Amino acid sequence: MRAASLQAQLSPPVSDLHRAMDEDPLSRILRDLRIVGVSYGCCRLAAPWGVNFPKDGAARLHFVVEGSCWLRVEGQEPMQLSAGDAVLLPKGTTHCLSDTEEGRATCISQMPVRAIGDRVYQLDGPGEGDVVLACCSVRFREPCLNPLLDLMPVVVSVAGARSDPTLGALLGAMADEVLDQNIGAATVLSRLADVVITRLIRAWVRDGGREAEGWMAAIRDPKIGRALAAIHQDPSHNWSIETLARTAGLSRSIFAERFTRVLGVSPARYVARWRMYLASGLLTEQGLSIAEVGGRLGYESGPAFSRAFKRHLGVSPGVLRLRGGEGAAQIAQAG
DSSP states (O other): OOHHHHHHHSOHHHHHHHHHHHHOHHHHHHTTOOEEEEEEEEEEEOSSOEEEEOOOSOEEEEEEEESEEEEEETTSOOEEEETTOEEEETTOOOEEEESSTTOOOEEGGGSOEEEEETTEEEEEOSSSOSEEEEEEEEEESOGGGHHHHHHSOSOEEGGGOTTOTHHHHHHHHHHHHHHHOOTTHHHHHHHHHHHHHHHHHHHHHHHTOTTOOTHHHHHHSTTHHHHHHHHHHOTTSOOOHHHHHHHHTSOHHHHHHHHHHHHSSOHHHHHHHHHHHHHHHHHHTSOOOHHHHHHHTTOSSHHHHHHHHHHHHSSOHHHHHHHTTTTHHHHHHOO
């Protein structure tokens, strides 16, 4: 059954909801979020204890199931966490959790971690644990959210996510799974972590991102945001100023001026930059050939893509692949 005919059968409230989501550029960006590589850990620790989590390219979610602890991140004041508190470190900044505000910490890689399933581990300290933590490490498959992640603070807490009362219920379900350790708990926990992280990001956007400029201001603009979401949704399309202006519902000249003023780059430059950012991920993370990447991003041939890539980034796709893609984040911000 075609989508159009299916939608026609939906009741008016549901249809209205779908239309509202389609008209909300931020919802279109958020619903493309994909989390992969979830690594879940259950930690039962007794004082004195301290665990250091080095930066490894993954985001981290920590949830205090029982007891209390301190979160320390360089350059920030220590934060005390109690049972029911959760924090997300979207950029995976180096940090540590400890029983005291200034306690020593051992790197997680040097601690007696015991594997209890696929990508699931348990960390039990000596003695009876007086604190129980759920620690999740995740990676984002889709790079469409990276501009948003770049704008987020180092730490996002549930306490700061006031617009989503559902988070409390989700974290309560996580606590039950951690404490009961039922069959399939690891699978349930990874799914819960996926939902919690997505909702934390969305809640931050609603609560804490209102003063942000640049990309955030653009995605919040009803007209510019519509064009921006369209670019992210279909980067291979032949986006001209005319088609983008039509998508935004503005004249060509007003759209070009408004887009450039809000984002600091022209629409054409933004499209090219976004394609190069996506290309870097496809080349270095998914291992696609240059011709495959060019085809996915709308270029007529591999050589045409290679020329555009080198023109914008100063290096060939092959050179970037040899470097291991370490410049991906820089590509997203390149002017």
